[in-house]
Amino acid sequence: MLGQHGVEGATIPRIAQHAGLTPGAIYRRFHDKDALLEATILGMLERQDERMKVGFTPAAAAQIPLPVFAEQVIGGMVLSYRVNAPLLRAMRNFVRGRANTPFWKRACKFEVQAVEHVVNLFLARRKEIKHPDPRTAIAMGFMMVVSTIYEIMVMPTDLGPLKNFLPRDDQALKRELVRAFLSYLGCYNKA
Numbered sequence: 001m002l003g004q005h006g007v008e009g010a011t012i013p014r015i016a017q018h019a020g021l022t023p024g025a026i027y028r029r030f031h032d033k034d035a036l037l038e039a040t041i042l043g044m045l046e047r048q049d050e051r052m053k054v055g056f057t058p059a060a061a062a063q064i065p066l067p068v069f070a071e072q073v074i075g076g077m078v079l080s081y082r083v084n085a086p087l088l089r090a091m092r093n094f095v096r097g098r099a100n101t102p103f104w105k106r107a108c109k110f111e112v113q114a115v116e117h118v119v120n121l122f123l124a125r126r127k128e129i130k131h132p133d134p135r136t137a138i139a140m141g142f143m144m145v146v147s148t149i150y151e152i153m154v155m156p157t158d159l160g161p162l163k164n165f166l167p168r169d170d171q172a173l174k175r176e177l178v179r180a181f182l183s184y185l186g187c188y189n190k191a
Helices: 002-009 012-019 023-029 033-055 066-083 085-096 102-123 134-154 160-165 170-185
Strands: none
Touching: 002 033, 002 085, 012 023, 012 033, 033 085, 033 102, 066 085, 066 102, 066 134, 066 170, 085 102, 085 134, 102 134, 134 170
């Protein structure tokens, strides 16, 4: 419901109908929509955190050549963000609307853990990274990739004539992001 209708449109009656429940059943568990959305979003972030920890380890990442690994990670992000853009937009808006609350702090903690995990995965190929500070380069490069994808796919604005400067499709976007990321690390990918 959050991805389909946004924060405002994800009403308790609509959520209840989708879940096959009555609004009263939801209100018995959550005192309002915000409490329900907080629990839902934190649950999603917690499951994502667990999947990341179990799904891929630095030892496994070390077995994949850095350009291939970067292409897999960034390609997966482009695809996932494209498919889940409305949900990610609604989640981001909801989280930002609760800045400096306990909920916001927990959500931010999951975000930091995700970036740390990605940094550690790429650090498994530290010897291939020519940047003088590999950890900072990976974190900064990854944040630039995420920010670009968010700007283009998740939180698009009317770019008007600036759209002419963007890659023509998601495959081209992935290629350019991989190239930029690897170049920033000092690993020049010829792709």
